[in-house]
Every structure is written in structure tokens, then in C-alpha cells.
Amino acid sequence: MFQIIKKEEMAKGTIIRFDIAAPNIAKKVKPGQFVILRVNDTGERIPLTVADKDEFAGFITIIFQVVGKTTALMRSLNVGDMIKDVAGPMGKPADVEKIGTIIMVGGGTGVAILHHVAKAFKDAGNYVIGIIGARDKDMLILEKEMAGFCDELVVTTDDGSYGLQGFVTDPMKKYLDERDDIKLIYTIGPIKMMHFVCKITEKYKIKTMVSLNPVMIDGTGMCGGCRVTVDDKIQFCCVDGPDFDGHKVDFDELEKRNSLYQQDEKESLLFSIR
Numbered sequence: 001m002f003q004i005i006k007k008e009e010m011a012k013g014t015i016i017r018f019d020i021a022a023p024n025i026a027k028k029v030k031p032g033q034f035v036i037l038r039v040n041d042t043g044e045r046i047p048l049t050v051a052d053k054d055e056f057a058g059f060i061t062i063i064f065q066v067v068g069k070t071t072a073l074m075r076s077l078n079v080g081d082m083i084k085d086v087a088g089p090m091g092k093p094a095d096v097e098k099i100g101t102i103i104m105v106g107g108g109t110g111v112a113i114l115h116h117v118a119k120a121f122k123d124a125g126n127y128v129i130g131i132i133g134a135r136d137k138d139m140l141i142l143e144k145e146m147a148g149f150c151d152e153l154v155v156t157t158d159d160g161s162y163g164l165q166g167f168v169t170d171p172m173k174k175y176l177d178e179r180d181d182i183k184l185i186y187t188i189g190p191i192k193m194m195h196f197v198c199k200i201t202e203k204y205k206i207k208t209m210v211s212l213n214p215v216m217i218d219g220t221g222m223c224g225g226c227r228v229t230v231d232d233k234i235q236f237c238c239v240d241g242p243d244f245d246g247h248k249v250d251f252d253e254l255e256k257r258n259s260l261y262q263q264d265e266k267e268s269l270l271f272s273i274r
Contacts, residue, residue, distance in 0.1 A: 001082040001083070001084065002020050002021060002022050002037075002082065002083045002084075002085075002086045003020070003021045003080065003081070003082055003083075004018050004019070004020055004021075004077055004078065004079055004080065004081050004082070004083065005019050005020065005021050005059055005079060006018070006019035006059075006079060007019075007077070007078060007079050009075075010063070010141050011065075011134075011138060011139045011140070011141055012138050012139065013075075014065055014066050014139075015063060015064070015065050015066075015109060015139070015141060016063070016064055016065075016066065016071075016074065016075050017051075017061060017062070017063045018061070018062050018063075018064075018074075018077075019054075019059045019060070019061050020059055020060055020061075020062065020083065020086060021058060021059050022035075022058070022059060022060050022086055023058030023059075025050075025053075025060055025086065025088050025089055026053045026054060026055050026057075026058050026059060026060050027055055028089055029050050029053055029060060029088060029089035030089065030093035030094070030120075031050075031093060031094050031096060031116040031117040031119070031120040032049070032091065032092070032093045032094030032113075032116070032117055032211060032242065032243055033049070033050060033088065033089040033090060033091045033092070033093050034047050034048060034049040034050060034088060034089070034090050034091050034219075034242065035047070035048060035050060035060070035062070035086050035087060035088030035089065035090065036048075036085075036086075036087045036088065036090060036216070036218075036219040037062075037083055037084075037085060037086045037087070038083075038084050038085040039070060039073055039074060039077075039083055039084060040084050041084060043070060043073070043084065044069075044070050045085075045217060045218065045219070046070050046071070046216075047090070047213075047216045047219060047238070048062045048063075048064055049062075049112070049113040049116075049211070049213075049242070050062060050088070050089065050116060051063045051112040051113065051115055051116055051142075052115065052116055052119075053116075060086075062112075063109060063112035063141070063142075064109070065108070065109045087219070090219045090220075090238060091219075091237075091238060091239070091241060091242050092239075092240070092241065092242075092243065094117045094120065094186070094209075094211075094243055095209075095243065096117070096120045096121055096124050097124060098124045098125040098126055099126060099183045099184060100126060100127065100181060100183040101126070101127040101129065101179070101181045101182050101183055102121050102126050102127070102128055102129065102182070102183060102184045102185075102186065103129045103130075103131060103172060103175060103182055103184070103185050103186075104117070104118040104121070104128060104129065104130050104131070104150070104186050104187075105131045105132075105168050105169075105172055105185060105186070105187040105188075105189070105197055106130075106131070106132045106133070106168070106187070106188055106189055107132070107133045107134070107168055107188075107189030107190055107193045108133075108134060108135075108139070108189050108190055108193075109141070109189075110187075110188035110189030110190070110193075110211075111132045111134075111140075111141050111142050111146070111188075111189075112141065112142065113188045113211055114130075114132070114146075114186070114187075114188050114189075115142050115145055115146060117186060117188075117211070118130055118146065118149065118150065118186075119149050121186075122149045122150070122151075127151050128149065128150045128151055128152075129150065129151065129152045129153075129154075129175060130146045130147075130150035130152065130153040130154070131153075131154045131155075131156070131168045131171050131172055132146060132153070132154075132155055132156075132168070133155070133156040133157065133158070133163075133167060133168040133189075133193075134156075134157055134158075135157065135158045135159065136157050136158065136159050136161045136162070137157055137161040137162035138161075140155065140157065140162060140163075143155060154171045156168050156170065156171065167193070167196075168189075168193065168197070169193075169196050169197055169200055172185070172197065172200065172201075173200055176200070176201070176204045176206065182204075182206055183206075183207070184206070184207050184208075184209065185197065185201050185206055185207070185208040185209070185246075186208075186209045186210075186211075187208065187209070187210055187211075187246065188210065188211040188213075191213075191251060191254055191255050191258060192255065194210045194212075194246060194251070195251040195255070197210075197246070198210065198246035198247055198249070198251070201246070201247075202247050207245070208245070208246040208247060209243050209244070209245065209246060210243070210244055210245075210246035210249060211241075211242045211243050212228060212237050212241055212242050212243075212244060212249070212254065213237075213242065213258075214226045214227075214228055214237050214254060214257060214258055215257065215258060216237065216238055218238075219238045220238065220239065221236045221238055221239040221240075224236065226238050228241075228244070228249065228250070228253070228254055228257075229249070229250035229253055229254075230244050230245070230248050230249050230250070231245070231248040
């Protein structure tokens with residue numbers, strides 16, 4: 001059993017942050033890795049990337065958006081409540097090293113994952129440019145935290161209610177046009193966003209890593225639910241990823257697979273709140 005020691009409702013209460021007491025995971029988890037949790041004995045298993053950790057205090061931070069029955073149930077939990085299972089760390093950590101100037105691009109709840117990895121790149125001695133975006137000001141998360149360690153931070157909103165109006169790809173393209181020292185783009189967010197990022201960076205021949213979030217069940221490579229085609233080969237996101245070379249990912253296939261259960265998630269969410 002794993003106790004919730006802090007809860008914060010972010011972004012209109014649809015995005016929730018938990019700090020969970022998990023000392024063994026906190027000691028081992030590295031940026032880019034994830035956990036799989038189960039709320040209770042009858043609950044489904046869901047993967048959530050670790051957004052941060054405090055090894056000394058013995059907790060990990062997860063941030064999730066309410067999209068289905070399980071995340072709605074998680075939102076109802078409070079400080080002191082217990083989560084049945086938290087397994088991890090899982091997946092391969094992000095490949096972090098000192099390489100120079102890096103642009104970190106995050107959208108929506110992907111900023112939670114980006115936060116942990118961007119901090120690691122900064123700690124490794126890189127010049128980190130952060131670009132984060134959301135639909136509107138109220139849906140923006142972790143701006144203050146990102147600003148604390150990014151050398152430059154640009155914020156965009158689709159509707160222009162905060163920061164620059166437009167998409168995260170707009171300032172990214174501007175940086176690529178104006179600078180010749182960009183060594184890496186690392187991006188995480190909605191699949192369409194990552195796809196567009198990769199289409200742009202491919203023209204500039206800039207290495208681009210994506211952190212993928214396909215449907216996942218067991219997290220050990222046994223079920224095959226999280227398979228993705230990379231460089232014309234089948235890979236499993238849970239054990240081969242979640243980070244991949246974005247220029248080699250079949251995003252069209254990934255979008256189709258991830259859309260298969262969207263209606264089921266909506267229906268399960270409606271059922272859970274009746």
C-alpha cells in the first residue's frame with residue numbers, strides 16, 4: 001500500500017498532482033521512467049510517468065489528467081488515502097548527457113514528464129530552452145517550476161489567453177531559424193503535437209527524441225498492447241522506450257491505435273460520475 005502525502009488540483013481540477021510515499025522507487029527512478037499503479041483490488045492498471053522525486057524524503061510525484069473511470073477515482077482520493085499498488089520504476093530512462101543547447105517542447109500534461117527530464121539535462125550542464133503550451137491559461141501547468149531551471153522559457157496558449165498565441169511549434173521553428181547551435185529537441189505531449197514537431201525538425205536535420213504514451217497494460221512487454229513501429233520494426237514502449245527517435249516513429253499508426261479506446265474512456269468516465 002502506498003500513501004498519498006500531498007494532493008494538488010491543477011488546471012480547473014482536471015489535472016491532479018499526487019506526492020506518493022514510495023521510498024524504494026524514489027531511490028531508483030530516473031527521468032523518463034514510469035510507474036504502473038492500481039488504485040484497489042478491482043482496479044485497472046494504468047501507467048504514469050514520474051514527474052519528480054525526492055529521494056531523501058522518499059516520495060515520487062505523479063501528475064495525471066482525468067479522462068476515464070480510474071483517473072476519476074484517483075481524483076476522489078485525498079491526503080492520507082492509500083493506493084493499492086505502485087510498481088516501478090519501469091521503462092528506460094532518458095538518455096541524458098552534456099551536449100550543448102537543447103530545446104525541450106511540452107504540451108498539456110506532457111509538461112509533467114518534460115519537467116523531470118529537462119531538469120536532468122540542466123543538471124548535466126546543458127543550456128536548456130523550454131517551450132511549454134496549453135489550450136488556455138487555466139490548463140497550463142508547472143510554468144514556475146520550469147522557469148526555475150530553464151535558461152529560457154517560452155509559454156504558448158492556443159487561444160492567446162497567456163503567453164504567445166499559437167502552438168509550441170511556432171517558437172520552436174523560430175529558434176531553429178535563428179540559431180545554429182541546437183543539438184537536440186526533446187518533446188512530449190499529445191501525439192499530434194509530437195508528430196508536427198518531428199515533421200519540422202526533420203527538415204532541419206535536428207535529432208528529436210519523443211516520449212511516447214500508447215495504451216499500456218502490464219508494462220513488462222508481455223501483452224503487446226503498447227507496440228509501436230519505429231524504423232519499420234515493432235517496438236514495445238514499456239520495455240524499449242518510452243523514448244524513441246521521433247523521425248523513425250510511425251505516428252499515423254500510433255494515432256490510430258491510441259484512438260481505439262477514446263470512446264470507451266469517455267463512457268467509463270460518464271458512468272463513474274452518475
